[in-house]
Amino acid sequence: MKKSIERVLTRPTQAGMVGDGFRVFNFIPRGVTQQRLSPFLMLDFAAAFNFSPTDKPRGVDVHPHKGFETVTVAYKGSVAHHDSAGNSGVIHPGDVQWMTAGAGILHKEYHEETFAARGGVFEMVQLWVNLPKKDKSAQPHYQSLTKEKIGKTVLPDNGGEVNVIAGNFNGNTGAAETYTDVNLFNVKLNSGASLTTTIPASHNTALLVIEGRITVNGKEIEEHSFILFKNDGEEIEFSATKDSVVLVLSGEPIAEPIASYGPFVMNTQAEIYEAMEEFQNGKYGVLN
DSSP, X not given: OBOOEEEEEOOOSSOEEETTTEEEEEEETTTSOTTTTTTEEEEEEEEEEEEOOOSSOOEEEEEEEBSEEXXXXXXXXXXXXXXXXXXXXXXXXXXXXXXXXXXXXXXXXXXXXXXXXXXEEEEEEEEEEEOOGGGTTOOOEEEEEOTTTSEEEXXXXXXXXXXXEESEETTEEOSOOOSSOEEEEEEEEOTTOEEEEEOOTTSEEEEEEEEEEEEETTEEEOTTOEEEEOSSOOEEEEEEEEEEEEEEEEEOOOOXXXXXXXXXXESSHHHXXXXXXXXXXXXXXXXX
16 A cells, blocks of 8 residues: 655745754754654755855854754765764765764764865755664764765666665665664656655655655655655655655654753653753763
């Protein structure tokens, strides 16, 4: 049985700024609530935007995270980061940074220096993925998923490819290790190509059309649209009417309360207050 489409959200008319380097359109939780798309808490889409050259890289200064994971998917441009545990790195187009904030960390992210200096088109997605209560105190750590590490399914007849970041796509297992059952795929379809995949009916499932125009289970979907599926079937059938890139996300819901305040996501308001006190008392370390 095909998954029914519950809602199609068009791109918001106005972008918001995260820091001075991330011009984003928010779909979760502004368009779809955190509970409805559990375990996904946030989706910011930095649609392709041409940044002018600068000698001071744009980005987001020091900020905390606790109780969840951040997943940054780079399409165009390069993102650098540092944290209070001494970790740093850069992701380039095709790469993914999967950070487990867990028990708490300070973090900053910004346009990589060389990219900032020359300027150019920047495009990315950042997802926040919730952690179950038992894992919210996990030691912070990273998975640096370069494009070489990410599993790839090449489609027949020059149809394109599917990059399996997490989960399982038609028997191809993703590169990321996850705390709960999560699928995250980048589907690249050439014009005229099609494919079919199955995702458990119990999963909360959505997709974002990064580029192009597609038909999904018989419905035409425009570029930059976000599609939420009902939990009533397993099959999704894609076809592309022009070269397209689609981010597919699905996950088994975490059946726990969500208490969130800015960069802290816990299960109760009392735990939020505790996280804020930890941050104010310097428990997450120091980052300049």
